[in-house]
Amino acid sequence: MPDPMRIRANAQQDGVDVRVLMSHEMETGQRKDGNGNIVPAHFISNVTVTHGGKTVLSAEWGPAVSKNPYMQFKFQGGKKGDEVTVTWVDNMGETRTDKATIA
Amino acid sequence: MKTGRREFIRLGGVFGALAAIGVLTEKEAWAQQQAWNKAAFETKNLNDTIKALGGSAVSKSDDITMTVPDIAENGAVVPVGVASRVPGTTQIYILVDKNPNMLAAGFTIPQGTEPNISTRIKMAQTSNVLAVVKANNQFFVATKEVKVTLGGCGG
Numbered sequence: 147m148p149d150p151m152r153i154r155a156n157a158q159q160d161g162v163d164v165r166v167l168m169s170h171e172m173e174t175g176q177r178k179d180g181n182g183n184i185v186p187a188h189f190i191s192n193v194t195v196t197h198g199g200k201t202v203l204s205a206e207w208g209p210a211v212s213k214n215p216y217m218q219f220k221f222q223g224g225k226k227g228d229e230v231t232v233t234w235v236d237n238m239g240e241t242r243t244d245k246a247t248i249a
Numbered sequence: 250m251k252t253g254r255r256e257f258i259r260l261g262g263v264f265g266a267l268a269a270i271g272v273l274t275e276k277e278a279w280a281q282q283q284a285w286n287k288a289a290f291e292t293k294n295l296n297d298t299i300k301a302l303g304g305s306a307v308s309k310s311d312d313i314t315m316t317v318p319d320i321a322e323n324g325a326v327v328p329v330g331v332a333s334r335v336p337g338t339t340q341i342y343i344l345v346d347k348n349p350n351m352l353a354a355g356f357t358i359p360q361g362t363e364p365n366i367s368t369r370i371k372m373a374q375t376s377n378v379l380a381v382v383k384a385n386n387q388f389f390v391a392t393k394e395v396k397v398t399l400g401g402c403g404g
Contacts, residue, residue: 161363174371176349191285202362208290210345210353212326212369221362237285 153246155230162224162248164195164203166232167216174209190215192235197224224248290352295379298344298351299388307381310335310389315380317393321372324397330367331380333389338364340383347376372397 149169156163168190175187193205202221224230226248233243289301299307316330331341341364342355353370364382372378375396382389 172371174349200361201359203359203366204357206285206290206355206357208350208352208354210348210350210371212371216367216369218367219356219362220365223361 148240148242151232151234151242151244153230153232153244155224155246155248157224157226157248158220161220161222162197162228162230163218163220164230165216165218166193166195167214168193168234168242169214170234170236172209172211172213172215176209188236188238190234190236193217194233195219196231196233197221197228202230286355289355290350292351294351295344295381295390298342299381302340302342302355302381302383302388304383304386304388307388307390310382310391313380313382313389313391315378315391315393316367317378317395319394320396320398322398324372324374324399326369327372327378327395327397328367328369329378329380330365331382332363332365333380333382333384335364335382335384335389337384338382341366342381342383343368343370344379344381345370345372345376346379348373 152167154165170190171188173185173188177185179185187209189209190207194201195203203219228248229245230248231243231245235241286301289298292298292301312334314332321327329343331343333341338358340355340357343353344351345353354368356366358364372395377392377394380391
């Protein structure tokens with residue numbers, strides 16, 4: 147099971163500010179190990195953020211997103227105490243879902 | 250330590266089992282990721298990327314603000330922010346000119362979400378970073394150069 151995400155969701159005057167830090171190797175598939183073998187690509191390919199059953203952001207990533215990916219965005223319609231859910235899937239089929247309460 | 254024949258057979262069994270799991274997850278991944286635009290993530294230049302994303306032409310726009318460092322000391326972690334003032338923005342893509350594959354990330358912005366996202370990407374070398382915005386089925390682009398003093402690929 148992959149490590150949990152760190153999610154911060156803060157209600158501000160002009161919307162809810164969401165910051166997500168995921169724990170993932172984001173292996174590019176370009177790198178070689180000590181024996182000269184290519185390390186297979188392993189990266190988060192899809193991210194979905196939902197609030198109240200509605201998707202507020204979805205993302206498609208390639209291996210060029212940094213290790214332990216970070217993203218930040220802002221959406222309208224959320225209020226303090228609401229829940230924000232973040233799910234990612236990687237190219238090897240691993241997945242992780244975490245929730246955070248809007249502060 | 251000498252690996253005896255018994256040990257070898259036992260290890261073989263373990264690896265066999267691992268391989269079997271690998272096949273399973275691959276199948277699941279395939280099912281979950283049919284939507285992932287593989288073609289777009291394998292393109293090497295801007296026109297091909299736009300085509301793979303379903304567009305035909307791209308025009309420059311001053312309504313896209315990019316927040317990138319002028320010099321990135323570590324190419325493995327380059328913070329990139331893209332804000333679009335193009336009306337009707339539905340997608341934001343981040344591309345790096347001289348990476349092995351150009352497209353780094355794409356974000357779909359539903360109504361009610363600000364077309365303003367930040368993330369961190371890898372850069373192999375000094376290169377132009379491109380922000381592509383899709384609005385009303387048209388593509389717009391903005392460019393900024395980032396100097397990289399230490400590449401992010403190849404470790």
